[in-house]
Amino acid sequence: MAYLQPDKEGKVYLPAIRTAKENGQKLVCLTAYDYPTARIVDEAGVDMILVGDSIGNVIHGYGNTIPVSLDEITSACIAVKRGTERAMVIADMPFGTYHINEDESVKNALRLMKYGGAEAVKLEGGRNRVELVQRLVDEEIPVVAHIGLTPQSVYKMGGYRVQGRTAEQAKRLIEDAKMLEDAGAFAIVLELVPREVAQMITDELSISTIGIGAGLGCDIQVLVLHDLVGMTFGRQPRFVRQYANVRDVMTDAIQNWARDVRSGAYPADDESYGLTAETLSELKGS
Numbered sequence: 571m572a573y574l575q576p577d578k579e580g581k582v583y584l585p586a587i588r589t590a591k592e593n594g595q596k597l598v599c600l601t602a603y604d605y606p607t608a609r610i611v612d613e614a615g616v617d618m619i620l621v622g623d624s625i626g627n628v629i630h631g632y633g634n635t636i637p638v639s640l641d642e643i644t645s646a647c648i649a650v651k652r653g654t655e656r657a658m659v660i661a662d663m664p665f666g667t668y669h670i671n672e673d674e675s676v677k678n679a680l681r682l683m684k685y686g687g688a689e690a691v692k693l694e695g696g697r698n699r700v701e702l703v704q705r706l707v708d709e710e711i712p713v714v715a716h717i718g719l720t721p722q723s724v725y726k727m728g729g730y731r732v733q734g735r736t737a738e739q740a741k742r743l744i745e746d747a748k749m750l751e752d753a754g755a756f757a758i759v760l761e762l763v764p765r766e767v768a769q770m771i772t773d774e775l776s777i778s779t780i781g782i783g784a785g786l787g788c789d790i791q792v793l794v795l796h797d798l799v800g801m802t803f804g805r806q807p808r809f810v811r812q813y814a815n816v817r818d819v820m821t822d823a824i825q826n827w828a829r830d831v832r833s834g835a836y837p838a839d840d841e842s843y844g845l846t847a848e849t850l851s852e853l854k855g856s
């Protein structure tokens with residue numbers, strides 16, 4: 571699929587992210603997985619849209635991100651790209667798509683860019699991804715790294731827990747961040763990391779940190795849109811501040827519509843189409 575994306579005034583590319591860091595200007599990033607939410611998020615002025623593998627939890631109900639496929643992210647990315655004019659579109663590389671070897675990883679990242687329309691890719695891991703990040707960047711693929719809690723390691727980690735709580739673990743995270751910066755990543759997601767550690771990494775790096783559950787100090791904040799607007803189920807993590815309850819709004823709308831259908835109040839005459847009196851009498855006479 572080919573894209574005709576005009577270079578709109580103010581469109582967010584890498585230089586805008588760099589300038590924001592230099593000027594101490596905070597940016598915002600949200601997830602989206604389809605055309606209408608991408609339009610809403612973009613028109614609301616969000617700077618970056620992540621087609622996250624959280625699609626596995628939020629949209630597909632898999633329970634975690636492990637089963638998410640390249641096709642699922644590519645398809646979501648195509649829709650998001652169509653709905654986005656200003657924000658940078660970043661696609662997550664799903665589990666298993668950058669683990670076999672570098673050539674295959676490059677091929678998969680290129681697919682996300684060429685067919686999905688992604689303007690950058692994100693992948694999880696620290697020092698173990700340094701060579702891969704270098705290779706992707708060499709191939710003109712902008713890379714966002716992701717350390718701290720890396721949900722694709724859920725089975726290895728045995729759950730979703732704050733990472734970097736001990737001095738030794740924190741030091742390792744700081745080293746990882748530095749190595750990923752040196753490898754060429756233009757930003758690093760810090761997920762579920764103590765705020766002091768996130769602040770140290772943010773101060774240390776010249777590239778942007780993107781925090782989720784990592785405190786106020788990060789350059790950019792990211793949230794899963796569905797958490798922000800109350801469209802997820804179950805207990806939310808501490809860092810989620812819910813700004814709306816779209817789930818309740820939808821439930822009310824659906825129940826009101828069903829009640830009107832059942833009582834005969836929907837559809838009204840002006841919500842359907844009629845015949846002219848002439849056609850009606852002709853029809854009845856025939």
Ligand code: KIV
Binds near residue numbers: 621625
């Ligand atoms: O998939 C996702 O939504 C993410 C964010 C939580 C950073 O990786």
